[in-house]
Amino acid sequence: MAQRPLDVLHKSLDSPVLVGLKGGREYRGTLKGYDMHMNVVLQNADEIKDGTPVRRLGLVIIRGDNVVFISP
Amino acid sequence: MAQRPLDVLHKSLDSPVLVGLKGGREYRGTLKGYDMHMNVVLQNADEIKDGTPVRRLGLVIIRGDNVVFISP
Amino acid sequence: MAQRPLDVLHKSLDSPVLVGLKGGREYRGTLKGYDMHMNVVLQNADEIKDGTPVRRLGLVIIRGDNVVFISP
Amino acid sequence: MAQRPLDVLHKSLDSPVLVGLKGGREYRGTLKGYDMHMNVVLQNADEIKDGTPVRRLGLVIIRGDNVVFISP
Amino acid sequence: MAQRPLDVLHKSLDSPVLVGLKGGREYRGTLKGYDMHMNVVLQNADEIKDGTPVRRLGLVIIRGDNVVFISP
Amino acid sequence: MAQRPLDVLHKSLDSPVLVGLKGGREYRGTLKGYDMHMNVVLQNADEIKDGTPVRRLGLVIIRGDNVVFISP
Amino acid sequence: MAQRPLDVLHKSLDSPVLVGLKGGREYRGTLKGYDMHMNVVLQNADEIKDGTPVRRLGLVIIRGDNVVFISP
Numbered sequence: 001m002a003q004r005p006l007d008v009l010h011k012s013l014d015s016p017v018l019v020g021l022k023g024g025r026e027y028r029g030t031l032k033g034y035d036m037h038m039n040v041v042l043q044n045a046d047e048i049k050d051g052t053p054v055r056r057l058g059l060v061i062i063r064g065d066n067v068v069f070i071s072p
Numbered sequence: 073m074a075q076r077p078l079d080v081l082h083k084s085l086d087s088p089v090l091v092g093l094k095g096g097r098e099y100r101g102t103l104k105g106y107d108m109h110m111n112v113v114l115q116n117a118d119e120i121k122d123g124t125p126v127r128r129l130g131l132v133i134i135r136g137d138n139v140v141f142i143s144p
Numbered sequence: 145m146a147q148r149p150l151d152v153l154h155k156s157l158d159s160p161v162l163v164g165l166k167g168g169r170e171y172r173g174t175l176k177g178y179d180m181h182m183n184v185v186l187q188n189a190d191e192i193k194d195g196t197p198v199r200r201l202g203l204v205i206i207r208g209d210n211v212v213f214i215s216p
Numbered sequence: 217m218a219q220r221p222l223d224v225l226h227k228s229l230d231s232p233v234l235v236g237l238k239g240g241r242e243y244r245g246t247l248k249g250y251d252m253h254m255n256v257v258l259q260n261a262d263e264i265k266d267g268t269p270v271r272r273l274g275l276v277i278i279r280g281d282n283v284v285f286i287s288p
Numbered sequence: 289m290a291q292r293p294l295d296v297l298h299k300s301l302d303s304p305v306l307v308g309l310k311g312g313r314e315y316r317g318t319l320k321g322y323d324m325h326m327n328v329v330l331q332n333a334d335e336i337k338d339g340t341p342v343r344r345l346g347l348v349i350i351r352g353d354n355v356v357f358i359s360p
Numbered sequence: 361m362a363q364r365p366l367d368v369l370h371k372s373l374d375s376p377v378l379v380g381l382k383g384g385r386e387y388r389g390t391l392k393g394y395d396m397h398m399n400v401v402l403q404n405a406d407e408i409k410d411g412t413p414v415r416r417l418g419l420v421i422i423r424g425d426n427v428v429f430i431s432p
Numbered sequence: 433m434a435q436r437p438l439d440v441l442h443k444s445l446d447s448p449v450l451v452g453l454k455g456g457r458e459y460r461g462t463l464k465g466y467d468m469h470m471n472v473v474l475q476n477a478d479e480i481k482d483g484t485p486v487r488r489l490g491l492v493i494i495r496g497d498n499v500v501f502i503s504p
Binding site for chain 4: 301309310315320321322323327346347348350351353354
């Protein structure tokens with residue numbers, strides 16, 4: 001049976017996720033929340049460039065409009 | 073008779089698909105879910121550059137907004 | 145009398161079409177379906193660059209959001 | 217009195233128009249149809265680059281989303 | 289009191305306006321019409337580059353989606 | 361208590377504002393109007409590049425879609 | 433339990449936040465307001481480039497459409 005994208009997101013709550021954005025930036029952190037626009041809340045988030053953490057953002061709200069993929 | 077795009081997507085559930093995104097990135101994996109915005113869920117997904125897998129993402133939710141094509 | 149764009153698309157079902165996308169990529173194939181967002185389904189689709197087929201995709205769903213033109 | 221943009225388009229039916237797209241591509245052809253999204257249907261359409269026809273497309277549906285201007 | 293943007297546009301009917309688009313193109317002409325999406329109709333319109341008219345378009349419908357500013 | 365963005369805009373009516381657009385262009389002028397899409401009307405507006413006025417536009421309607429920030 | 437993105441934003445009222453925009457510009461300031469589009473109001477805002485304040489904007493309304501992330 002088909003899994004709805006937002007259900008998959010829901011199952012990833014409190015787990016680490018990788019969020020890829022338009023333009024190539026990525027963020028890694030613990031998924032603490034989301035909404036139907038795929039706006040997401042990450043805790044202990046790091047900004048990642050070429051696989052390497054380049055900045056610690058801690059708590060961060062990412063606007064769904066920029067999201068390319070979310071990988072649990 | 074005309075085939076509706078989402079019906080074609082539905083028939084591809086649990087089958088391998090290639091997903092092409094804006095900017096040229098592609099993902100290959102097993103289609104596990106989708107919704108009406110063409111958000112899709114892939115399992116065992118690889119990121120592809122110039123035809124070669126460059127990164128294993130495993131489970132991944134791709135936001136429909138970025139999708140250019142999906143090829144079963 | 146005015147011809148509605150989607151009616152022209154409808155008349156092209158089961159016929160070869162050329163689909164031009166943002167960024168210049170083009171796809172040629174047999175139009176098997178479409179919806180009101182101009183999402184289209186092509187069969188036996190080839191990706192075209194500078195007039196030359198560069199990749200065979202076979203069955204492909206193209207998201208209307210990326211479509212610039214469709215030429216029957 | 218103000219002329220509504222779609223009324224001006226309507227009056228151009230069966231007449232030659234120049235359609236300018238985002239990114240600079242232009243198409244010239246006979247306007248055969250349109251809808252409220254400014255999707256248009258051109259007949260005997262040529263793709264124009266720097267004022268010169270570079271490709272004959274014949275019948276073409278152009279997605280309004282890409283249209284910058286239409287000049288009757 | 290606040291002036292609504294579309295009211296200001298309405299007062300400019302039959303007057304010359306400069307329309308600036310995304311990407312830097314500009315059009316100068318007589319405003320003959322508009323709608324709520326800021327689609328506009330210009331008469332005797334010239335395309336302007338770096339302050340110089342580079343092409344006469346005459347009557348032109350400009351899609352609001354591309355408009356950055358309109359200056360009466 | 362939270363201040364709503366449009367209320368802050370409303371309080372800036374008849375005062376000078378700096379409007380930053382996508383792509384880096386900025387406009388400075390007296391805010392004479394706005395609507396819920398953040399379309400704004402500026403009076404005595406100057407186009408600004410790198411902090412320097414490069415063109416006087418006078419009265420100008422700026423489409424909200426292009427606005428990055430408005431600073432009273 | 434899931435935290436909704438706008439609730440996290442609400443809890444950051446009157447606290448310093450970092451706002452990252454499309455194209456890489458960032459703003460740091462005290463969050464004074466927001467709405468459901470993620471339009472935000474910052475007080476004592478600085479524009480940041482490569483981690484360094486390059487311009488003081490003071491009070492600023494940022495259009496949600498441009499927001500990539502907000503980090504409390």
